[in-house]
Amino acid sequence: GAGVSQSPSNKVTEKGKDVELRCDPISGHTALYWYRQRLGQGLEFLIYFQGNSAPDKSGLPSDRFSAERTGESVSTLTIQRTQQEDSAVYLCASSLAGWSYNEQFFGPGTRLTVL
Amino acid sequence: GENVEQHPSTLSVQEGDSAVIKCTYSDSASNYFPWYKQELGKGPQLIIDIRSNVGEKKDQRIAVTLNKTAKHFSLHITETQPEDSAVYFCAAIDQAGTALIFGKGTTLSVSS
Numbered sequence: 001g002a003g004v005s006q007s008p009s010n011k012v013t014e015k016g017k018d019v020e021l022r023c024d025p026i027s028g029h030t031a032l033y034w035y036r037q038r039l040g041q042g043l044e045f046l047i048y049f050q051g052n053s054a055p056d057k058s059g060l061p062s063d064r065f066s067a068e069r070t071g072e073s074v075s076t077l078t079i080q081r082t083q084q085e086d087s088a089v090y091l092c093a094s095s096l097a098g099w100s101y102n103e104q105f106f107g108p109g110t111r112l113t114v115l
Numbered sequence: 116g117e118n119v120e121q122h123p124s125t126l127s128v129q130e131g132d133s134a135v136i137k138c139t140y141s142d143s144a145s146n147y148f149p150w151y152k153q154e155l156g157k158g159p160q161l162i163i164d165i166r167s168n169v170g171e172k173k174d175q176r177i178a179v180t181l182n183k184t185a186k187h188f189s190l191h192i193t194e195t196q197p198e199d200s201a202v203y204f205c206a207a208i209d210q211a212g213t214a215l216i217f218g219k220g221t222t223l224s225v226s227s
Contacts, residue, residue, distance in 0.1 A: 004158070033214060042121075042204060042217035043159070056211055091158055098213050101147055101166065106158030 002026065004107035006092050012113045013082055021077045021110045025094030032075050033104060034067060037089045046090075049075060050098040082114045117142040117209050121218025128195050130227045138205035138218050139187040145207040148188045149215065150179060153202045162203075163190070195225045 005024045013019050025032050031050055035043040045059040049069045060066070064083075069075040079086055089109040095102040118141040128134050140148075146167035151159035165172045165179045165188065172179050176195075181188040192199055202222050206215040 031213070035217075040220075042119075042219040043206075043215070045209070045214040045216065048213050050213075056213055059214070093158075101164075103149070103161050103164070104215060106151075106160070108156070108158050 004092055004094055004105050006090075006107040006110050008110060009108065010111045010113075012115065014115050015084060016081055018078065018080045019082055019112065021079075021090050021112070023075045023077070023092030023094075023107060025073065025075070025092070026105055027073075029094035029096055029105070030072060031095045031098030031102065032069055033093045033095075034075070034077050035091045035093065036061075037091055037109070039088070043091060046077070048098060055098075079112075082112075084114050087112055087114045117145055117207055117216040119205060119207050119216050119218045121205050121221060123221060124219065125222045125224070127224045127226065130195060130197060130225055132195055134190075134192045134195055134199070134223055134225075136190045136203055136205070136221045136223075137187060138189070138207075139185075140207040140216075141186065142207070142210060143183075143186065144210060147208040148179070148181060149206050150177075150190050151204045151206065151217075153204065153220070155201075159204060192223075195223075197225050197227050199223060200225045 034046040048056040064080045067077045091109045093104040093106045121138045149164035153159040178191045202220045205218045
């Protein structure tokens with residue numbers, strides 16, 4: 001079956017521009033997560049959705065970052081006024097339910113480069 | 116909050132040798148510890164996980180051990196093969212029981 005998909009796969013933008021990153025989770029997965037992976041680093045948790053609600057936004061690094069989810073399906077991560085330190089791979093994952101023991105399935109990521 | 120330390124950052128072994136990667140965590144309430152493998156250009160993929168009510172779990176050539184008292188867990192790969200070459204991440208569930216907190220990763224290189 002189809003896995004988690006993300007688009008675009010690569011995004012190059014200029015400092016100060018806004019970007020939108022899209023995630024399509026596995027059908028039927030109620031939980032959705034966004035992570036950021038800087039070069040040579042581990043994954044940094046950004047935000048978690050249960051259905052269309054985000055009970056945990058604790059990882060968003062600044063108010064320039066926001067995310068939404070609609071139809072308990074697709075999610076969009078928006079970064080406003082991008083900065084060079086935002087350059088990273090942004091990974092989306094989904095799981096059947098948002099609690100311990102549920103395997104998180106990851107998409108291939110979107111590589112964001114801010115010039 | 117939870118903090119996960121992972122070492123070594125790089126590991127090179129000969130084909131057929133064993134590889135061991137170790138992680139420590141800080142939150143004694145954490146109860147789920149997955150290991151992910153990430154190949155170049157791909158998202159991480161779960162390879163094995165362990166819950167806090169067991170001390171060891173094995174799946175063919177890979178095994179994970181957990182010591183809750185010491186708050187550390189390890190990944191063991193036996194009879195390594197070139198296709199095992201990848202970046203491996205350990206993780207622990209956060210206090211809310213939802214998000215994963217990842218270690219910084221170990222780059223494993225298996226040479227034939």
